[in-house]
Every structure is written in structure tokens, then in C-alpha cells.
Amino acid sequence: MPKDNTIKKVLVIGSGPIVIGQAAEFDYSGTQAVEAIKSEGIEVVLVNSNPATIMTDRGMAHHTYIEPLTAEFVEKVIAKERPDSIIAGMGGQTGLNLSCELYDKGILQKYGVRVIGTSIESIKEGEDRDSFKRLMEKTNQPIVESEIVTNIEDGVAFAEKIGYPVIIRPAYTLGGTGGGIAENEDQLREILAQGLHLSRVGQVLIERSIKGWKEIEFEVMRDGAGNCITVCSMENVDPVGVHTGDSIVVAPAQTLADHEYQMLRKAAIDIIDSIKIEGGCNVQFALDPKSFNYAVIEINPRVSRSSALASKATGYPIAKVAAKIALGYRLDEIKNAVTKKTYACFEPAIDYVVCKIPKWPFDKFKTAKRNLGTKMMATGEVMAIGNNFESALLKGVRSLEIGQYTLERKYSHSKTLAELKKRVAVPDDERLFDLAELLRRGYRIDMVCELTGMDKFFVKKIKNIVDMEEELKQMSFDDLDEETLRRYKKMGFSDKGMADIIGVKPPEIYKLRVKYGIIPVYKMVDTCAGEFEAVTPYYYSTYDKEDEVVVSSNKKVIVIGSGPIRIGQGIEFDYCSVHSVLALKRAGVETIIINNNPETVSTDFDTSDKLYFEPLTEEDVLNIVEKERPDGLILQFGGQTAIKLAKFLREMNIPILGTKPEQIDAAEDREKFDEILEKLNIKRPKGKAVWSVKEGIEAAAGLGYPVLVRPSYVLGGQGMEITYNEPQITKYLEEAFAKDSKNPVLIDRYLLGREIEVDAICDGEDILIPGIMEHLERAGVHSGDSISIYPPQHISEEIKAQIVDETRRISIALKVVGMINIQFIDYHGELNIIEVNPRSSRTVPYISKVTGVPIIDIATKVMLGAKLKDLGYGSGICKEPDKVCIKVPIFSTEKLPQVEVSLGPEMRSTGEILGVGKTLKRALYKGFIAAGTVVPRKNGTALVTIKPHDLPDFLPIAQKLEKLGYRFLATDGTAKYMEENGISHVKVVRKISEGVPNVLDIIRSGVVDLIINTPNKGNRAASDGFKIRRTAAECSIVLMTSLDTANALVDVMDSDITTDSVDVIALEDIK
């Protein structure tokens, strides 16, 4: 069955913004799919609301719509573009649900669009809980006893029947949102209420708990002719009960005998064959560790996080092959891109161990409940490859960037045996280290297995590492003979990890290694365990004899990737790394990427000329540099992960392209930077570092309230607060110094002005600013969490000119070559600078797309020595388009229990979407829709609780809402103020402490259309405001915590814009 030639134009739906449970893996798979379809000469129409992706680049698809992922908007795209086919499984759960909706609503039929690849009927058989159950019965596959319920009482009755604990899984939600394990009826009622609410179809599955069973996954492919293969098996180190996205996962499965392995493999194939999957599918099993009993947990008839991991773990491009199958090809007609000789119809043989470790956001969300369960909480992941389990695990641990180079963690070390025993029984993000500590103290392996449910195989491997760490503690530096050092390196120990234990500096270990000739070699990931010659230059390090890398004498550059996705460092940086590689390739330079994130496009084996899948630590990067001897390294696109290597690389005399490390340091060092601004006569908010409460109070009085306070030692806005008066700052300082008296607190004058951001390219002499972005929210909201508007709507020409001038002078003074990101505040016509980052920022993909300026391409060329004047985009500021493009942040806070929801100085968003319109209001309308914010109806009810300081600013919003026919529910202070100021229809609601029904009951009752709550002080789980915000988020009620956002929303409500009245706009048409 060769290609189906009736397919001429295919619609691909992306997965939308990055949220927990749906991250960069879908940019990777979507990009692969688009390229695979394009390579067959077929036209591609792409819809995805996420502007930070590679797939939504100009020139990727033929027609790109960065539009809301709703059936209404996609219908508009279909009506305009008239594709003949749609491929459903490339955009994660979002894309799959949307495809089903388009099908159910008859939209596909109306426009004659056929579904290629796995059919909607097949998808539904696997996805809908009820039909899944029937399917399993039909194929004789065991499942866990379960029942679908649509109300709480039925759920409780079923649980009584099968016995607690029970697992709750809502249908059609991402990453298990709204699910959980209930040990008793009270817990069941709580989880069930939320699950029923979040499920798109109001269905929730309740099942018997099989806690302690092994969790095994298979990635399976099937073509239209019925040929089936399994790409990879994966085994979760954490047993069933922890979401696979939150588990440490190894590939291939390690503890299954062939008998069990083939039993599950056959089951996976039988299932996908019976529902006639045409493409890829993920099948998850639970396997009793004490018998051959197993149960099918779920199937995902689409590409997934696991399929991305399996692709990277094996070199088998699942998304690409799935796309080709959708076009009609059979597996035995698709070439294996790795060997170029064999075909996609085979099963990869792995000759290494892959370990995936999740990256959790708890460092950013201090208040979060860290217990892991069936709801995914990780924002990203790292993957590591080694030829033993220990080295893969240790490489993975150091890739996480949590300051761990060994398994010994201070926090765990401080706990008693009893505490540790209790802690490991409940999975959380630190369990690996707690478990290691238990083993370190001689706790029995089999008891650890019993407490954790982990297989003895894994626990023993962890014990091996712990034993070696302990052995090392007994050694002095002189004891490290060649044999010993080699043994440690083979087991994956890092120089730094060993140095820390022995009490020397890492370079000492490095020098010793060099002396003994203990340097890593690189092995290839080739899909076939060396059986065939492979052409993919995809490598990982080991300490073996034979090295497989062929080092060329070409001009070459290493691009350092950005590691795992986390809050504040997302897919945007991968976008930049990939574009830099593409620019280098066009310039005829050999490209090398080092990165450790399996979800990304940058780690696709054919993105760069060579891919090293390695940790991004000083040692691991240096090893590759010494191997490859590149002409330079590019750090600007890898976020802080790459930038923090700058100092070390400079010390090692390794050439860095673009802005020099000392200049990066000057921008990051407050004092040095202040000096530069002073010299340039550029204004910044006045500030002071203080060492005592008294000094702080004096400083604040001198600066004038409000002031911005933050500890000096943290980055990313953590612990930052705005204080309005002396009692507030006193409290803040007392707490801050009680926690840490060795570091100063920084106090800055807080300017409540308009925030402005620019990304510029500088060649050392001249600058290019593709566009100036204005933030909708005033200063005080982290720039990553603000709605960004381009072109700016409220900035005068004078200020714009001043921005260009100051950007030029700062860039030149800092000797920037490449990217710079600057944030300003326009405070009553006075321009102040608040932050400078001498690197690419998270707004680069967005601004590149809406301005059409290939920023990374230009910046990369500049870094290679080109001058802006020769690159065809001129200098200064680019022309503004006639459309308004806004970037709206997306939060995943509803997925993280007990996390603060409000906007503030700490960044909390995980992703972003784009809204494009002829006017700001139209763009905002789309932006809100794309962000999943239902624009509230007129004549509704608003719940308002506003902090006293904000009340005057709130009044005009209340008046507008009143005009829109709104009735208000307000807490007493807010209500009193509103009534005094002539707002009618205000009803006072009870605070939480004032009995039932209180404000939370009212939110849960569903009578509220809109909640406006401005927080006094975030991150206090006990406060009423915090609980109101959490409840709103969990009940998916529109919540505004910034008056600026609220005002914009109310303006949109007032504007009468509807989905019918806005057009979809192709990216190509934004000029």
C-alpha cells in the first residue's frame, strides 16, 4: 500500500500551550509530522495556539494559524483553507479531543475532511472509559475492576463494593488531572467532585487499587495493512500509583523475564490490532510482581510523552513514521532513517540503559503539596543514557540542575531513620534521596522494597551507588589510583560528585583523570545494537575503550541546550537553540547540540549534525569540547542552564561566540551593572542592599513606599514582595533575616508604571529591535506572567525613541554580540530600566513570529561575525504591523495542589498562547478564548474581594460591570467601599471563618461567573484569599488577580466581540 495520492492538503492540530501533562514533546512530534507530510509534496495547514513552538514557524507548514484551539476557530480555518484530510493524533490530548469534537459536531463531514491515520472510532474505543472496558473484554485482556460513574453517590456505592483504596480517573483529561487515590469515603467524595467537574464528558472511572504492581509501558506502531511492531518497552521505577509522568522510568524494561515481556508485548499488539490503530499507540500495563497476572491500565492512541521518550531512547522516530502511515505507507515501505538501509518495520534493539527523571516545579512552588500520585505534577524531564543503570541514574540526577551530583542530599541527611522510613512510604520528588539515605544507614534492601513497592533490582542498584559513595568517603585523594578512578567513572560518578565527597576541587579529579588517560568515549544510539552500520550521529558517553565518534576538521560550533522544562525556562529556549543550529547549518558550519531533554526538537537526531545526549554540567560539556575541539560554543540560547557555564568555560579558555563571559557577568552583577548605567546616565529604580531590619526601614522611608523587597541570593523573582508601609516591610525583613542573616535583602523603589520589554540583536556597533512589547499588567507582575502586547498601544513616540536609544547604548556598553533582553518601566513618562539579560529570552519566538524577523538567525550570523547592516533587516526598530498580537500566559496551577494562583513578582506560568486581531480588543478576545478563559456572560454575578490598596483602581471596573448588568458578591470591606461609591446590587458574603454558606461554598455552587481577587500577600495557604483563588482554579471559574487583566476582560465583555465576528489570520498574513 504505497502513498494515498488522494491526500493533497492535510490539517494538523497542535497541542496548544505548555501545561503540566502536555509539554514540548508535542512540538517535537508535531514538527516531525509536519515535515514528514511536507516531504511527500502534500500541503500542510497547521493550527496551534502556542507561538513558542518550532512547528508554528513561518515556513514550517504551508499555512500556519496561531489561533485558539476550539472547534469554532478550527472550523473557521477549515472553511478558509479547505483541507481534504485531518490527522488527529499529533497534538496530544488537546488535538485528539478537538478532532473528536470536530467529528462529533459534523464539521469534518460538512467540509468533506476525512480523518487519516487512526480513525475517530478507534480513538474513541481506546479513550472513552466505557468502550475501553468493552474493548478489553472483547480482546480478552484483563483490566482492573472498575466502574464508570457520573455522580458521587454511585461512586461511593461502587467503592463500598470493591473496597478501598480506590483510584479515581476522570475521562478525557490531560495527565490524569482531577484523579487521585482515595483511602476512605471522605477522600473519595472530595476527589470525585473535582474529577466529575473536570471531565469533558462528566465521566469518572473508579477502580480497585493495584498499588505495588509494576508499571510497564509499550510503544506500539501499526500500519493500515495490520503490520505491528513495538518500538520500546519502558518500566517505571516507581510502581503503579505514581503517574508515569512523575515516575523515574527506565528503558528497556529491566526486571521482566522473556516470558512476561512477550506476554505483555503480545497483549499490546492484540489490543492495537483489534481497534485498528493506524499510527502509534501507547499501552500501559500493571504487572503483579509475584505472578503472571497483569492488567491493562490505559491506552493512548496518539503520540505522547512516552512516545517522545521512546523515540529518543531508541532513535526510532515514532511521530514521523505515524505520519507516513497516515498517508498510506506500510511499515515495510518506510526507511529507517537511522540506518538508511533497513526499514521502519522492525523492533529497535537497545544496547544501553535509558533513565528518565521528572523535573518538578516545587522549587518554585514552595507551598505545593509535593506528594506524587495519579495526577502529574512535573513540568519537564531529563533523560540520560549509560551502559549501566547506575551511570544512567547519576547522569540523570546531575541533569536535573537541583545541585545534586551524588545521591547524598543534605535534607535527607538531616532526617532520623524513623522520619526517612515514613517519608519513603509516600512518594514525593525527594524519594530517591531519602531512599538512598535509608540504605546509607544500613536499612535493609528488602524492607526498602516493601516500603516503596520498588523492585529489588532498582533498590540494589541505588545501594551500589550509595556503597561506592561511602567507600569514597573512606578514601583520600591519594587513594585514587587508576583502577579505582576508572571504576567510579564507569559507574557514572561525576568529577564534582567525587571531589565533593573527598573534599577536593573538581579540577583535581579532572587532572587526575587526564593523567591516567581516563576520558570518556562516545557510543552511538543506532536502533539496532550495532548490528547494522548506522548514519545517525547521536551519541552518549561511557568509559569504555572504543570511541565511535568521527571528529571532522570542519568549522564547527556547539550549541548548548536548555535542559529540562521548568517554570521560567520553557520551550522558548529550545526554539532558540534549534534556530541557531539551523542558521549555523545555512552558514555552512557543522553543528553540534548538547542537551538532555527528551521532549524537544533540539534532541531530534536529525536537527543538528551531531547530537550528544548528555548532562549540561561543566564536566560533561568540557568532555565533548575536548573531543570535538569546536571553533566556538553558543550559550545565549540555552537559558540560565547555558549561561551559568560561561565563567567555567572562560577559565578553561574555551572560545564562546557572541557576548563574552565577562560582559555577561557585568550584566548579572548588580554593582557592576549599576556602575555602567550610572556612566550612561540611564535611570533605574533606586535601591539599596540592607543587612538589618532597622537599616531596611530607613532605606524604605528614604526611597518612598511602595518598595519592592527580595532576598539577594535567589533568582526568578522568588521571595519577592511589594510592601506598602512600615509594618509590612518590618514583618518581611524580620522573617527574611531570621531565615538567613548572612545575605542582604534588596530594597528597590517600586514604580507602578507600564512595563515594556525589548529583545534586541547587537553586533557590537549597531542594534536591531524587531519590536517593542508592552505589558498589559503594570509592574509587579513577573514579565513572564504578563499579557504582552505588540505593537505597543500606549507608548508615546518619544518613549519609543528613548527605548531604542537606551537599548543601543546599553548593548554597546556591554559589548553585546548577539541577543539582549531589556525590561523597562514607563513611570509617568519617565523611562526606567529594571532588568537586562544578555541572552535570548522567552519572548523571542513570539516576537520573531509576529514581526517576521528571523531573530535567532540574525543573532547567530552576528555571532559568527556578520554585521547587521549587511543582513538585510536594517538597524534600529522594525516597522510595526497593522494587527495586534498578544501573548497570554498559561498556568497549570489547578494541577498543583496548594499552589498560589495569583499573579505576582514570582513567575508561575508554564506556557503561553497568541491572540491576533485587527484591534487590541479582538486580539484580547482571542487570547482569552485560547487561554481557556470563558469570556463571562453579561448580566452575570461577580465575586469580588479586593485589597484595600487596590479599591480606588477597582471602582471603574465595578462601574463597567454594573453597566453590563452585573450583580456583586463581595467580602465586607470591598462591599462597603462599593456601596459608598454608589455601586448597587452588592451582597456581602461570609468569610470562611464565618460559617456556612461562606465564600467557598458560593464558588463551588456554580452561581459565580467571574471572580476578581487581588491578594494582600501571596503564598499563604491559610489565608482566605489563597483558598478563594485555589477553589476558583479547581472549579475552573474565571479568576482575575490583577486589576489590569480584569479591566481588559471587562472591556472585551463590553465590546460585543463574538467568535463569529473575528477572523482567523494566517501567520503569513501578519505584515
Added chain:
Amino acid sequence: MSEKTVKAELILENGMRFDGRAFGYIKETVGEVVFNTAMTGYEELLTDPSYAGQIVVMTYPLIGNYGINLDDMESDGPKLKGFVVREKCDYPSNFRCEMDLDDFLKQNKITGIEGVDTRAITRTLRNVGTMRGIITLRGADLTESQIKRKFESLNNKNVIRDVTIKEKYEIPGAGKHIAFVDLGTKKGIIKGFVQRGCRLTVFPAFTSAEEILSVNPDAVFLSNGPGDPKDVPEVIEMVKAVIGKKPLIGVCMGNQLINLALGGDTKKMKFGHHGGNHPVKDLKTGRVYITSQNHEYVVCDLPEGVEAAFVNINDDTIEGIRHKTLPIFSVQFHPEACPGPLDSGFLFDRFLEVIERGNENA
């Protein structure tokens, strides 16, 4: 690392040496070195008699993870000459685990070597082809001439004789009666027939045609087995004598012997097929199956009247043959799996179809 660690070396015919540590039965050994890419199923491999005379290199680095159990053995014990792994597991974990790998090899007098760069060995064998090798504890003490003599001493001509059964035996059953010629069979094949109700009379490899035909079977089956099919002309003669008299079916070595008996040929492959991921296409239906394989030799020059039934899509080698008129049908791969994918288990039914109705459905 324990004090018991014994340094060992794998020396290949081309002079390459790989350092490691000895395990299992600590004694020098020589054999033909082949690599296997299966990620599970080391126990079935160890006990597959087709590896007689060979030193097997596992490409998957962690071997022994789930230990050894008596149920998964494919014969009464390992017949191979040596076992090469990157890392053996001393702490296996599985509910059926009865022994660990080290003890199992020790008990069965099989020399193992661990801690070697198995990928480098694999790449060497891929590039150079299958070679002889020595696992030695003597290191540099072993002189060039000693090595040469060692290699010359390796004679795998009698491997089938070494692994076949001594006496014929019967397995009762109500279904088809199959004369099962054991050339070093895996238990899985016997199980495949028994599960389908067949009655088996299992014969030693070197049984005459007369004796086989004397039990008046419904068909003659030729099993897998080690070595070069041309080393057992007696068996080829036996097969020749059966052609036309009884339906003939076979697996692996059986496939090769049938082709030779029909007048076709076999040849030695560069490094063979050893693993559980080989895609094989059924030329009749176009369907592709992932199969378990273990062979150094392959059929070629199919004689008049014989056609290819299956082909390997990686290298186009013939993976199964069918006679155009007579009920003769055999495959090169292992439908019994053990280890490997269960995808082609239906072939046992197809064998029975051939016996029943001729090779229409083969």
C-alpha cells in the same frame, strides 16, 4: 568488587583483545563468537542447543537481572562454549528466580566473561564477520602459537551429534503423528506441537529414513540445531529418502537440510541472525512479522519446484521455503519464540494445514 575477581580476556581471531573478568566456570574456552541482540531471554538462549560450539556475546548490557528458573530452560542445560556480557547481575529479582546467572554457568561448566565492551565486539563481528574466539585467564602468557593452535583445535563439525538425543521417545497425543527429528531442538518447538494435540515420535538426528517411516507418521519434522547443515550428509540423505513419501516440515537447521535435500544450497552468512527483532515478510500475504532468529547459515539457490515463502526485509535473505507441488514447507526463523516475539506462532497451525491439505495454505 569481590576479591574473587579473576581477570580474563576475550581474544578474537583477528587479534583483537578485550579485557574483562571471568565468571561462571572459570576455565579457558574456545568457540565461534556470535552476538545476539535480544534484550530479554538470556536463559532461553543459554539453553538453546543451536549455540553448541559458540561463544555468545549479548549486546544488551545488563544480563541476569531476573535470574534463572527451571521452567524457562529450552533444553536440559546450556550447550554453548562461552558467554560474554557487559554486566552480570548478582542480585536478580523475579518471583520465579531460582538461581543466579553466575551459579547457573558454574554448575553447567560454562565460562563467562563480564565487564567487556560488548558493543565494540559486536561492531567488530559486524564488520569482519563471525570469528573464532578464546576466553582465557592467561592473558599475555598465552603465546601467539598457542592461540593459533587453540583456534585450529576448534572443530564444530560434530555439534549436532553432541546435542541430539540418544534414544527415540514418544509423546502421546490424539492429533497428527509427527516424526520429530531432534537435531538439537528447543523444548518450545515440541511444546508448539504438543499444544496442538500432536503425537510425537522424537528421533535422534542420525536415524535412517526407513526407521522413521516405519512408525508411519503423518509428517516428518526437522528441528533446529547447531552448526553447518553440510556437516550432516547422513541427515540430508535421510531427508531425500522421505521426500514424496511424507509431508516434510522444518524449522531453522531443518529448513536448511530440506533445501539441501531438494537440491538447493546453503551458505554461511557474514555474522548470522541472532536476535528477537527480525522482520520477515510472508510473500503470500505481504504481512510482516517480527521473529526470533538464531542462524549462521541461510538457504540459497532454491531448486526447481521450490519457492521462497518468507523473506527477511532487512537483508532480503530467504526465511522460508515451500515446494510448489509437494507438501514440503519450512521456515528459517523460530515460530516457537522462547525467547522472542510470539507473532509467528500461527506457523504451527500452518504446518498442520500442510500435513492435512498439502501446501496450498503454506
